[in-house]
Amino acid sequence: MRYAHEVGKVRAAERALMARLPEGALMQRAAAGLAAVCARLLPALYGADVVLLVGGGDNGGDALYAGARLARRGARVTAVPASPRIHRAGLGALRAAGGRVLGQAPPEEEAAGAVAGADLIIDGLTGIGGTGALREPHATLARLASEAPGTVVACDVPSGVDAGSGRVDGPAVRADVTVTFGTHKPGLLIDPGAAYCGVVELVDIGLGPDLPDPDVVAARPEDVRPPEPGPESDKYRRGVVGIIAGGERFTGAAVLAAGGAVHGGAGMVRFASAPHAVELVRQRWPEAVTTVIEPKPDALERIGRVQAWVVGPGLGTDRDGETLVEAVLGTDLPVLVDADGLTVLARRRDLLRRTAPTLLTPHAGELARLIGADRDAIEAARLDHVRRAAAELSATVLLKGSTTLVAEEDRPVRVNPTGTPRLATAGTGDVLSGLVGALLAGGLPALDAAASGAYLHGLAARIAAAGGPPAPGREPGERSGEAPISAYDVITALPAAFRAVW
Ligand SMILES: NC(=O)C1=CN([C@@H]2O[C@H](COP(=O)(O)OP(=O)(O)OC[C@H]3O[C@@H](n4cnc5c(N)ncnc54)[C@H](OP(=O)(O)O)[C@@H]3O)[C@@H](O)[C@H]2O)[C@@H](O)CC1
Numbered sequence: 001m002r003y004a005h006e007v008g009k010v011r012a013a014e015r016a017l018m019a020r021l022p023e024g025a026l027m028q029r030a031a032a033g034l035a036a037v038c039a040r041l042l043p044a045l046y047g048a049d050v051v052l053l054v055g056g057g058d059n060g061g062d063a064l065y066a067g068a069r070l071a072r073r074g075a076r077v078t079a080v081p082a083s084p085r086i087h088r089a090g091l092g093a094l095r096a097a098g099g100r101v102l103g104q105a106p107p108e109e110e111a112a113g114a115v116a117g118a119d120l121i122i123d124g125l126t127g128i129g130g131t132g133a134l135r136e137p138h139a140t141l142a143r144l145a146s147e148a149p150g151t152v153v154a155c156d157v158p159s160g161v162d163a164g165s166g167r168v169d170g171p172a173v174r175a176d177v178t179v180t181f182g183t184h185k186p187g188l189l190i191d192p193g194a195a196y197c198g199v200v201e202l203v204d205i206g207l208g209p210d211l212p213d214p215d216v217v218a219a220r221p222e223d224v225r226p227p228e229p230g231p232e233s234d235k236y237r238r239g240v241v242g243i244i245a246g247g248e249r250f251t252g253a254a255v256l257a258a259g260g261a262v263h264g265g266a267g268m269v270r271f272a273s274a275p276h277a278v279e280l281v282r283q284r285w286p287e288a289v290t291t292v293i294e295p296k297p298d299a300l301e302r303i304g305r306v307q308a309w310v311v312g313p314g315l316g317t318d319r320d321g322e323t324l325v326e327a328v329l330g331t332d333l334p335v336l337v338d339a340d341g342l343t344v345l346a347r348r349r350d351l352l353r354r355t356a357p358t359l360l361t362p363h364a365g366e367l368a369r370l371i372g373a374d375r376d377a378i379e380a381a382r383l384d385h386v387r388r389a390a391a392e393l394s395a396t397v398l399l400k401g402s403t404t405l406v407a408e409e410d411r412p413v414r415v416n417p418t419g420t421p422r423l424a425t426a427g428t429g430d431v432l433s434g435l436v437g438a439l440l441a442g443g444l445p446a447l448d449a450a451a452s453g454a455y456l457h458g459l460a461a462r463i464a465a466a467g468g469p470p471a472p473g474r475e476p477g478e479r480s481g482e483a484p485i486s487a488y489d490v491i492t493a494l495p496a497a498f499r500a501v502w
């Protein structure tokens with residue numbers, strides 16, 4: 001796992017460690033790590049033009065000491081101060097190493113010229129101490145760095161990104177590489193902030209023993225463990241997932257959710273709905289066992305036994321849909337509620353009073369209805385809202401969108417690292433609900449089923465878009481070589497995604 005800690009906990013750990021170390025030692029560790037990454041990024045250090053953007057806090061101090069190390073190895077280093085008070089000792093070290101320092105608040109043309117001509121720019125404007133939108137001249141410098149042709153390396157956090165939440169209010173540095181110290185900060189893993197970081201490199205400064213449990217975690221491939229069948233498995237023991245989706249009017253969601261489950265490793269998929277949806281699912285997925293049901297409180301009785309339920313995609317939000325959502329949540333089995341089922345829940349929160357696990361998979365608009373919040377506020381502060389939702393609704397909540405997050409009370413929030421904007425196409429959410437339902441039926445706890453499902457879903461989308469294993473990373477401006485994808489393509493690529501983690 002990649003771990004991230006809230007800013008307050010990072011500061012507490014730094015204080016505890018600093019108390020045991022000689023003064024300034026921690027900043028030297030950070031600066032040494034930063035300088036080492038920068039040296040690796042430059043084809044030749046000797047004679048390279050390096051520009052430091054230096055704010056008034058310790059983030060600027062790190063940049064100055066890293067610049068001094070690069071200057072001692074032959075780089076031509078220029079510091080651009082953004083504040084009248086910049087780290088004195090760091091400034092002294094840079095000067096002693098032969099670095100140049102522009103005057104306080106240098107004219108914009110001078111700063112712009114230096115930034116535009118740099119081979120490498122170190123962004124030391126603000127780190128974990130940055131709050132709110134960047135003020136001037138920081139905002140202008142952030143814009144100049146983002147537009148410059150040189151490689152941009154953010155010190156700890158790209159300036160303008162809120163380290164705790166990933167919130168970005170106004171201009172922020174778009175980095176090629178972010179060198180972060182001690183532990184990741186949540187804002188480096190969560191959009192919109194995550195999109196500003198480029199490649200994130202973690203430098204160990206010895207904080208580990210002083211850090212508490214993480215607040216946010218992101219899976220690596222080895223952390224994704226879908227249930228694997230053993231020799232003693234049969235279709236019932238592997239897990240039967242029941243899906244109630246679609247109706248007479250909406251049938252696409254039914255076919256896609258069933259497909260996600262069929263390719264999600266369920267031992268069996270039981271699909272139940274109105275006749276038209278059942279007919280289409282039967283034609284497309286002959287593997288599914290289908291039942292025509294009517295929207296009555298005893299609707300589940302004819303379907304047969306399952307280990308977990310998925311309810312909601314394309315169901316409709318009227319009284320009939322409500323009856324089916326109520327019937328499913330009345331069972332003592334794990335239930336995933338998605339799409340129209342969530343709209344029903346927004347007016348029937350009482351249905352969430354149950355003891356078996358409940359997993360909700362809203363996008364920001366659905367979550368807004370569920371917890372009475374503003375959609376834009378949710379998009380801007382996804383971490384806060386997903387946590388609040390899990391606590392208020394007493395459920396596991398998977399918040400879809402640019403960065404998918406999964407929260408459960410008193411557990412670290414799971415961040416999905418495989419997402420891709422190519423998933424922003426109608427129907428992919430239905431595929432996710434079927435896939436996660438299959439993992440729930442296979443016995444994974446709700447948090448793991450949701451996080452593993454999101455991981456495999458994103459990976460399948462990348463594989464579908466790339467026409468094979470996704471490329472490891474791209475140079476800025478390089479063509480992606482990817483194709484647009486449909487929800488159906490994601491289903492088709494699920495086997496390849498499973499192969500990549502099994
Ligand atoms: N502690 C340690 O042991 C270690 C810490 N380390 C490093 O220290 C960093 C934290 O340093 P920090 O606490 O000094 O805060 P920092 O990120 O420099 O920001 C404060 C400055 O930014 C300014 N500012 C704020 N918001 C602004 C805005 N919107 N627009 C414009 N300006 C804004 C603010 O100005 P003020 O609001 O006070 O006028 C103040 O000048 C951390 O990220 C890591 O890099 C490493 O060396 C490892 C050891």
Ligand SMILES: Nc1ncnc2c1ncn2[C@@H]1O[C@H](COP(=O)(O)OP(=O)(O)O)[C@@H](O)[C@H]1O
Binds near residue numbers: 403404425428457
């Ligand atoms: N910008 C984005 N970046 C990454 N993933 C996205 C983005 N926008 C949407 N997604 C993903 O696409 C899927 C869309 O689901 P949803 O909103 O339920 O659509 P639908 O109801 O049409 O199926 C989710 O898995 C979501 O996380």
Ligand SMILES: [K+]
Binds near residue numbers: 123126157159
């Ligand atoms: K920074």
